[in-house]
Amino acid sequence: MAYSTEELWSQALTVLEASLSQGVYKTWIFPNMLAEIDEQPDLVICTIESPTSFHISILEKSFKPVLQETLSKLIDRPVKLKLRVGSFNLPKNKPRTKKDHVQTQPQPNPISPSSAPRESKRSQDAQSLRSHDSPNFQEPLRTQDSSTHSDNFTQAPEPVSNTILSPTVSSLFSQASIEQAEDDMVDYKIRQAGLNLNYIFENFAVSSTNEMAHAAAVAVSQNPGKAYNVLFLYGGVGVGKTHLMQAVGQNILKSNPNFTLIYRTGEEFMNEIVEAIQLKKTIQMKQRYRSVQILLIDDIQFMAGKKAMQEEFFHTFNSVLKARGQVILTSDRPPHEIDPLEDRIQSRLEGGLIIDIQQPSFELRTAIVLIKAKQINFNIPMDLAQRVAAAITSTRKLEGIVKALHSEHILRHKPVTHELVQEVLGQHKVEEHKVNKIRAKPLDIIKTISNQYRIKLIDMKGPKREKQIANARHIAMFVLKDNLDLPFAEIGRYFGGRDHTSVMHAVKKIETHLVYDEELRIQIQAIKTSLSGV
Numbered sequence: 234m235a236y237s238t239e240e241l242w243s244q245a246l247t248v249l250e251a252s253l254s255q256g257v258y259k260t261w262i263f264p265n266m267l268a269e270i271d272e273q274p275d276l277v278i279c280t281i282e283s284p285t286s287f288h289i290s291i292l293e294k295s296f297k298p299v300l301q302e303t304l305s306k307l308i309d310r311p312v313k314l315k316l317r318v319g320s321f322n323l324p325k326n327k328p329r330t331k332k333d334h335v336q337t338q339p340q341p342n343p344i345s346p347s348s349a350p351r352e353s354k355r356s357q358d359a360q361s362l363r364s365h366d367s368p369n370f371q372e373p374l375r376t377q378d379s380s381t382h383s384d385n386f387t388q389a390p391e392p393v394s395n396t397i398l399s400p401t402v403s404s405l406f407s408q409a410s411i412e413q414a415e416d417d418m419v420d421y422k423i424r425q426a427g428l429n430l431n432y433i434f435e436n437f438a439v440s441s442t443n444e445m446a447h448a449a450a451v452a453v454s455q456n457p458g459k460a461y462n463v464l465f466l467y468g469g470v471g472v473g474k475t476h477l478m479q480a481v482g483q484n485i486l487k488s489n490p491n492f493t494l495i496y497r498t499g500e501e502f503m504n505e506i507v508e509a510i511q512l513k514k515t516i517q518m519k520q521r522y523r524s525v526q527i528l529l530i531d532d533i534q535f536m537a538g539k540k541a542m543q544e545e546f547f548h549t550f551n552s553v554l555k556a557r558g559q560v561i562l563t564s565d566r567p568p569h570e571i572d573p574l575e576d577r578i579q580s581r582l583e584g585g586l587i588i589d590i591q592q593p594s595f596e597l598r599t600a601i602v603l604i605k606a607k608q609i610n611f612n613i614p615m616d617l618a619q620r621v622a623a624a625i626t627s628t629r630k631l632e633g634i635v636k637a638l639h640s641e642h643i644l645r646h647k648p649v650t651h652e653l654v655q656e657v658l659g660q661h662k663v664e665e666h667k668v669n670k671i672r673a674k675p676l677d678i679i680k681t682i683s684n685q686y687r688i689k690l691i692d693m694k695g696p697k698r699e700k701q702i703a704n705a706r707h708i709a710m711f712v713l714k715d716n717l718d719l720p721f722a723e724i725g726r727y728f729g730g731r732d733h734t735s736v737m738h739a740v741k742k743i744e745t746h747l748v749y750d751e752e753l754r755i756q757i758q759a760i761k762t763s764l765s766g767v
Contacts, residue, residue: 236308242267245303252424257417261291268319276311279304282319289316295418298491302425311517422490423483427497431608432479438604440597443473446588450477454484457492457527457559463550463585467564471628472590474563478529481561485527494527499535503542510541519545523552527559534564537571547578560585595754598622598631605635613638617654623747623754624658634658673764675713675727681764682709685756694729710736711743712760 236244245267250258265288269280281300283289292300297314305312423430434454439447452460464481466474482494497505509518522528528549536542553560564571567589568582593601599615599622606613613621613635621638625631637657641647673681683693686705693706706728713724714736721733721740728736746753 236270238267238270241270241304241307244307245300248303248307249299252421253417261288261296264288265292266319268317276313277304277308278313278315280315280317282317284318286318289318292316295490299418299421299425311520419487419490422486422494426482426486426494428479428482430483432476433483434480436604436608437473437476437480438593438597438600440594440600442591442594442597443477446473446477446590449586449588450481451484453559453561454481454488457481457485458557461586462554463560463562463582465562465564465568465582465585465587466590467567467587468590469565469592471630472592473628474590475531478531478561478563482527482529485559492527493525494529495522495525496529497531499530499532499542502530502546503535503539506541506545519548522549524556525553525558526556527561528553529561531563532565533562534566534571536574538573543575543578547575547581550578550581592626593628595619595622598626598628601628601631602635605632606639609636609639611635611639611642613649617649617651620651620654621658675717675719675724678712678717678764679709679727682712682760685760685763694727696729707739707743708757708760710739712757712764714740716761716764 246263249262253262264284266282267279268282269278271278271280281292283292293316297316301312301314304314420430434447434451437447446466449461449464450466453462453464466477468474479496482496485492486494505518509515522545530546536546550560562582567587568574568579571579599618602613602618602621603615606618621631621634625634634657637660638649638653641653641657642649647653679693680690682705683690686701686708688702688705692702693709697703710724710728713719713727714721721736724736725731725733743753743757747757
């Protein structure tokens with residue numbers, strides 16, 4: 234064995250202290266001690282001693298999987314945990330100094346906190362827990378004689394504020410302490426699974442483009458393994474596939490933290506297979522995946538054409554379903570478009586519930602802006618949220634815009650105004666134009682728009698003001714300004730010598746309508762697409 238019991242337990246405590254709250258760590262984890270390590274051919278049996286049977290019941294209920302997982306990672310072998318009641322043991326690998334010896338000697342009378350020197354955190358907690366287990370335990374009292382005991386110590390007393398106090402009996406066994414331990418256990422399991430704590434149902438904006446996917450995800454989280462198994466979500470970038478998948482996983486763990494859940498991207502799954510083959514650990518990997526109860530794989534299209542990955546996925550998939558576990562997959566395309574993909578895998582995927590998540594509507598994008606702002610305690614007015622949603626179609630870029638506005642407001646103390654929104658959007662538009670820049674000449678743009686709306690070119694430039702003609706003319710002026718950035722006066726000359734103020738009015742009118750008119754946005758996007766090839 235590479236570690237002694239003291240060394241292994243010390244490393245385990247370091248890992249657990251970093252992931253749990255101090256109250257839970259000191260109350261339920263620290264008082265225990267790794268007593269024995271028994272190596273078996275296929276696993277390692279670790280025996281942990283707890284100070285009371287109540288500790289054992291809490292460990293069994295809330296922390297046993299965490300302890301097993303932590304020890305297993307440290308020794309790189311499967312671990313089985315045994316719990317028993319025993320006395321608390323101090324670490325034996327640290328030599329005791331003369332000072333330590335004096336401090337741990339029993340005293341004839343209790344010592345007041347102000348006169349006692351600061352001991353190590355582990356020594357104090359151990360002594361306190363032994364006292365709490367005594368049937369005659371009483372809180373130490375301050376006496377007149379207590380100050381005389383300080384003469385027996387070689388070090389001057391330190392302030393009470395630096396002394397680490399052990400939990401009291403009432404806090405140790407309180408319902409609030411137990412509930413806090415359970416909440417910390419859930420958060421620990423969520424983080425260990427690699428799930429994003431922000432990807433929950435409460436933060437997911439629902440509209441007609443994703444309501445079916447949302448309803449199916451909620452149903453699966455409430456009844457895993459039975460409702461809609463397999464659940465296959467597909468759609469473009471940033472439509473919320475990963476958010477919904479991880480929200481399901483978090484809901485399941487909140488209901489039952491003892492569920493074994495694995496979340497991986499397609500690339501991570503492939504890398505694990507390659508690493509297992511290289512290190513000759515394929516058996517351990519197969520055991521880990523095929524015994525899981527909830528399997529979440531993001532971007533499953535990554536396995537197209539990868540034979541080893543498809544082979545392992547097929548057997549893992551079958552094992553999880555056979556054990557009535559839940560499988561959730563996401564992809565940027567439906568199963569029949571993942572090519573090449575083995576027929577046996579495709580047929581199994583198509584036997585589940587397949588849902589297409591559409592690109593978010595204007596209303597949904599506005600809701601996303603408001604939700605993202607609320608998550609960082611940033612108040613953005615509705616009209617400005619609509620302005621951002623009208624300009625940006627990518628949900629991931631929406632989050633970036635919100636963060637950029639927040640940083641400008643907090644760090645540079647700029648008020649949240651239309652001017653600030655326009656400034657931040659302008660910085661992001663540079664990149665968009667690089668991707669799809671219109672190089673057409675002004676006359677080509679006007680001609681294309683007149684054909685789009687079936688209006689004669691002479692009427693576009695003439696004095697007629699019928700609603701359909703005026704609308705097409707305003708759109709043409711907007712496109713010329715937005716894409717070619719021509720001066721208002723020059724744009725006016727292309728339309729029969731109109732005044733620059735008329736052009737400014739037309740451009741402003743289209744910008745305002747774009748905020749809430751989804752059909753207009755689609756029309757202008759179609760015009761830009763057709764012009765990009767001119």
